[in-house]
Amino acid sequence: MVHTFDAIIVGAGGAGLYAALEASQKAKVAVLSKLYPQRSHTGAAQGGIGAALGNVEEDSPEWHAFDTVKGGDYLVDQTAAKILAEDAVRAVYDLENRGLPFSRLEDGKIAQRRFGGHTHHFGQGAVHRSCYAADRTGHMILQTLYQQCVKNDVKFYDEFQVADLLLDGTTVRGVVAFELSTGELHVFQAKAVLFATGGFGRMFKITSNAHANTGDGPAILARAGIPMEDMEFYQFHPTGILGMGILITEGVRGEGGILKNRDGEPFMQRYAPTLLDLAPRDMVSRAIMTEVAAGKGVRGDRKIDDYVWLDASHLGREVVEKKIPDIADFCKTYLGVDPAEKPMPVQPTAHYAMGGIPTDVDGRVDTGKVVYDGLYAAGEAACVSVHGANRLGTNSLVDLIVYGRRAGQHIARYVSESGPVSAGEKDAERARQRIEVLRSRKGGRHVGPIMDRMQEVMMEKVGVYRTQEKMDRAVQEIQELRQQFKEVSVQDTGAGFNSEVLQIMELENLLDLSLVTAASAAQRTESRGAHAREDFTERNDDQWLKHTMATITGDSVSIDFKPVDISIWEPKPRTY
Numbered sequence: 001m002v003h004t005f006d007a008i009i010v011g012a013g014g015a016g017l018y019a020a021l022e023a024s025q026k027a028k029v030a031v032l033s034k035l036y037p038q039r040s041h042t043g044a045a046q047g048g049i050g051a052a053l054g055n056v057e058e059d060s061p062e063w064h065a066f067d068t069v070k071g072g073d074y075l076v077d078q079t080a081a082k083i084l085a086e087d088a089v090r091a092v093y094d095l096e097n098r099g100l101p102f103s104r105l106e107d108g109k110i111a112q113r114r115f116g117g118h119t120h121h122f123g124q125g126a127v128h129r130s131c132y133a134a135d136r137t138g139h140m141i142l143q144t145l146y147q148q149c150v151k152n153d154v155k156f157y158d159e160f161q162v163a164d165l166l167l168d169g170t171t172v173r174g175v176v177a178f179e180l181s182t183g184e185l186h187v188f189q190a191k192a193v194l195f196a197t198g199g200f201g202r203m204f205k206i207t208s209n210a211h212a213n214t215g216d217g218p219a220i221l222a223r224a225g226i227p228m229e230d231m232e233f234y235q236f237h238p239t240g241i242l243g244m245g246i247l248i249t250e251g252v253r254g255e256g257g258i259l260k261n262r263d264g265e266p267f268m269q270r271y272a273p274t275l276l277d278l279a280p281r282d283m284v285s286r287a288i289m290t291e292v293a294a295g296k297g298v299r300g301d302r303k304i305d306d307y308v309w310l311d312a313s314h315l316g317r318e319v320v321e322k323k324i325p326d327i328a329d330f331c332k333t334y335l336g337v338d339p340a341e342k343p344m345p346v347q348p349t350a351h352y353a354m355g356g357i358p359t360d361v362d363g364r365v366d367t368g369k370v371v372y373d374g375l376y377a378a379g380e381a382a383c384v385s386v387h388g389a390n391r392l393g394t395n396s397l398v399d400l401i402v403y404g405r406r407a408g409q410h411i412a413r414y415v416s417e418s419g420p421v422s423a424g425e426k427d428a429e430r431a432r433q434r435i436e437v438l439r440s441r442k443g444g445r446h447v448g449p450i451m452d453r454m455q456e457v458m459m460e461k462v463g464v465y466r467t468q469e470k471m472d473r474a475v476q477e478i479q480e481l482r483q484q485f486k487e488v489s490v491q492d493t494g495a496g497f498n499s500e501v502l503q504i505m506e507l508e509n510l511l512d513l514s515l516v517t518a519a520s521a522a523q524r525t526e527s528r529g530a531h532a533r534e535d536f537t538e539r540n541d542d543q544w545l546k547h548t549m550a551t552i553t554g555d556s557v558s559i560d561f562k563p564v565d566i567s568i569w570e571p572k573p574r575t576y
């Protein structure tokens with residue numbers, strides 16, 4: 001079946017919905033989503049959205065932009081960070097006007113709390129900058145935007161998994177999607193396509209990410225020969241629930257929660273004397289791993305699964321139940337621990353992809369050498385780059401709203417000015433053949449063991465601390481797993497609701513992105529932000545102040561670079 005729209009938005013998280021909302025002012029827009037929109041991972045965001053409203057104390061967008069650049073260990077494109085911080089204020093009021101029920105201060109203004117790496121006066125102390133709706137901020141954003149899109153007549157295709165991109169040279173023609181309920185392939189012809197498919201935390205064994213976060217957008221574009229930017233920078237959030245990875249928001253520390261080792265020592269004072277527990281995430285995750293390696297984890301056995309405590313019990317029941325009600329629920333359900341009474345056992349969990357599809361500040365896919373016509377990306381799948389080597393908490397939600405909106409606006413202009421494109425039934429052939437092969441292969445391998453091994457390899461070898469030997473080994477093992485993947489077949493050959501076919505496509509995407517991530521990491525011989533090497537412990541601006549651009553060809557990955565925009569602040573050593 002062939003459908004025709006001006007613009008296709010792939011993904012119904014915060015980024016996709018905001019772009020759809022903007023583009024639909026002028027264009028005929030459809031959103032394709034493999035999940036029901038409200039199940040997108042944006043709905044899981046707990047802590048808040050950062051904007052220098054200054055409702056609790058003095059604040060400024062300039063400080064926010066600076067914190068973003070410094071937090072990202074100076075790999076951030078500074079003009080993009082400035083746009084992010086300045087536009088964040090407008091974005092939050094815009095969400096308020098659209099009906100988002102923010103938590104309030106006594107005087108009726110939007111409430112704000114502290115978050116890691118967000119400071120006043122260029123690093124002098126933590127500032128209240130995160131706007132929140134209890135610990136359900138993302139859920140509220142998603143509900144608000146979805147309602148607005150429905151009002152604007154955006155057409156939704158739910159449970160449609162995009163499998164292929166249609167390009168004519170460097171000009172977009174549309175996408176091919178698989179309909180879960182029927183197994184049918186649909187061709188969507190469009191002048192503009194935006195990928196807002198979210199993150200790919202499922203590459204790792206312990207992760208805060210939902211099962212659907214498999215990096216489909218970046219992988220589809222990587223297979224079309226588009227380089228991926230800064231993939232070595234993957235964030236580990238310091239406080240995942242022990243063994244499960246489910247996130248405990250940084251908002252707990254923003255409200256005054258403290259990390260402690262086995263001796264009950266609040267150890268962050270040794271690592272970040274000014275910001276303590278509110279240092280950026282890369283530093284806090286490393287501090288936890290260092291405590292564990294020194295035998296100061298709770299079990300004290302120095303193993304990778306050893307952990308520390310996150311203590312919020314001194315905050316009192318009222319604060320816990322009012323400010324972090326969902327977290328309190330998770331802890332009671334999964335751990336049998338009431339955080340108003342006892343500390344929570346936590347360990348770092350794979351959380352956020354700083355890297356992804358390279359874009360300019362209007363969301364256009366831009367490799368630094370080629371700009372693709374009609375092809376856009378936004379949200380976690382994209383790399384603008386405002387997060388550099390390490391994202392600050394609350395800056396992803398801002399990224400979705402600010403850059404999702406800018407992309408949507410550009411799309412509206414682009415489709416009104418550009419000529420027609422054409423796509424037809426035969427364009428589904430490549431996707432159809434791939435699925436046919438999976439169906440016809442006899443006695444092939446299963447998905448499960450390949451997925452499990454990939455997640456173990458990435459967790460152990462491309463985790464918080466890295467070495468050349470481990471990363472090289474990871475590249476090799478992922479290459480072997482990609483070979484094994486060629487022997488996978490489906491057990492369920494039915495047409496309707498065949499989620500196995502979709503799972504296989506997702507595994508392929510994760511394997512491709514794992515290879516790009518491991519190869520990008522293995523070549524960067526310095527430590528910067530989330531890329532922490534035991535064999536190259538220092539940041540090296542002379543050699544490495546540049547973005548990695550990694551292209552996948554067959555079994556190997558070739559590396560190129562792109563300059564970093566440092567037009568506002570000169571890179572300095574990072575202390576907190």
Ligand SMILES: Cc1cc2nc3c(=O)[nH]c(=O)nc-3n(C[C@H](O)[C@H](O)[C@H](O)COP(=O)(O)OP(=O)(O)OC[C@H]3O[C@@H](n4cnc5c(N)ncnc54)[C@H](O)[C@@H]3O)c2cc1C
Binds near residue numbers: 035040163217395398
């Ligand atoms: C537990 C958790 C808590 C977080 N808390 C915060 C926070 O407090 N503040 C903050 O700033 N950030 C937070 N983050 C990060 C932030 O929530 C995410 O980075 C952000 O929501 C991603 O939004 P997105 O729009 O890019 O993608 P998502 O919200 O992940 O949506 C992706 C969409 O793409 C669709 N999709 C994917 N693949 C396909 C395909 N092949 N075909 C069709 N559709 C597809 C999905 O159906 C979905 O609709 C948190 C993340 C997690 C995991």
